[in-house]
Amino acid sequence: MDLTAPTEVAILALWRTSPQGAVEFLCSRRHENAIRGGLWEFPGGKVNSGELPLDAAVRELREETGLASNAFDMKSTQMLGVVEHTDHELQSERSVRLIVHMARATNACVPSPIGSAEIRWIPIAQMHEFAWPAANAKVIPMLRTALESARDDLPPRS
Numbered sequence: 001m002d003l004t005a006p007t008e009v010a011i012l013a014l015w016r017t018s019p020q021g022a023v024e025f026l027c028s029r030r031h032e033n034a035i036r037g038g039l040w041e042f043p044g045g046k047v048n049s050g051e052l053p054l055d056a057a058v059r060e061l062r063e064e065t066g067l068a069s070n071a072f073d074m075k076s077t078q079m080l081g082v083v084e085h086t087d088h089e090l091q092s093e094r095s096v097r098l099i100v101h102m103a104r105a106t107n108a109c110v111p112s113p114i115g116s117a118e119i120r121w122i123p124i125a126q127m128h129e130f131a132w133p134a135a136n137a138k139v140i141p142m143l144r145t146a147l148e149s150a151r152d153d154l155p156p157r158s
Contacts, residue, residue, distance in 0.1 A: 006084060006095035011044030011136075012057035013080075013143055014072050015124075016105040022123040023147055026105065027130070028064065028116035040122070040130045042139060044098070053099040054079070064115035071109040078102055080142045085135035096135050102146055 014026040027040050045060035047053050054077065061067050083098040113119040122130060124147070127140050 006086075006097040008047040008053070008097050008099065009044055009135075010047050010053035010057035010060065010099045011042045011101065011139070012054075012061050012072070012077075013042045013100065013102045013139065014061075014067075014105045014109060015102065015143070015147070016109065016121065018121070018123065022125065024121040024123045025127075025143065026065070026109070026111060027120060027122045028113060029118040031117045036133045038117075038131070039133050039136075041133060041136045047099070054101055057099075057101050065111035065119060066114050067109060067111055070106060071111075072103040072105050074103070076104040078146070080139075080146050083135055083138045083142070085138065087134065098135050098139065100139050100142055102143060 015023055016026075018024050026043060028043055029040050030037050032038050043061045043064045044057050045064070047056040051059075058069060061071075062069075078101065080100040080102055083100060084095070085098070086095045111119050124140070124144060132140075
């Protein structure tokens with residue numbers, strides 16, 4: 001095993017429009033005793049050998065929140081890009097490669113905090129008020145850019 005190779009992590013950033021019209025994303029807070037405990041993140045996890053990143057993101061979403069594939073509009077799913085980050089303070093998994101996907105949540109999206117201390121919808125305009133691991137913090141501008149470029153093309157909420 002190559003200890004210098006980054007750990008591949010796939011995330012699926014689910015978003016919805018609140019009744020007040022704000023775009024908000026599903027986020028979870030890590031358990032206090034976990035690595036980077038107490039910080040907020042987007043649901044996701046390690047990509048297994050031979051697994052496609054989107055498949056890993058959907059699997060991790062189900063494991064962490066109990067959400068099935070009907071919780072998001074598969075047609076709205078898009079791969080936004082990759083975030084690379086190295087954390088010199090950690091002994092293992094120092095380098096991470098986040099493969100970022102985004103999809104619109106459906107009305108069937110009722111998450112549970114199965115793999116986290118807390119789960120909530122956070123308006124993108126308020127994300128700066130929360131503490132994030134550095135790699136996840138780099139995802140937020142990607143989400144903003146994707147939403148801005150798709151503003152006129154947003155699919156209707158299912």
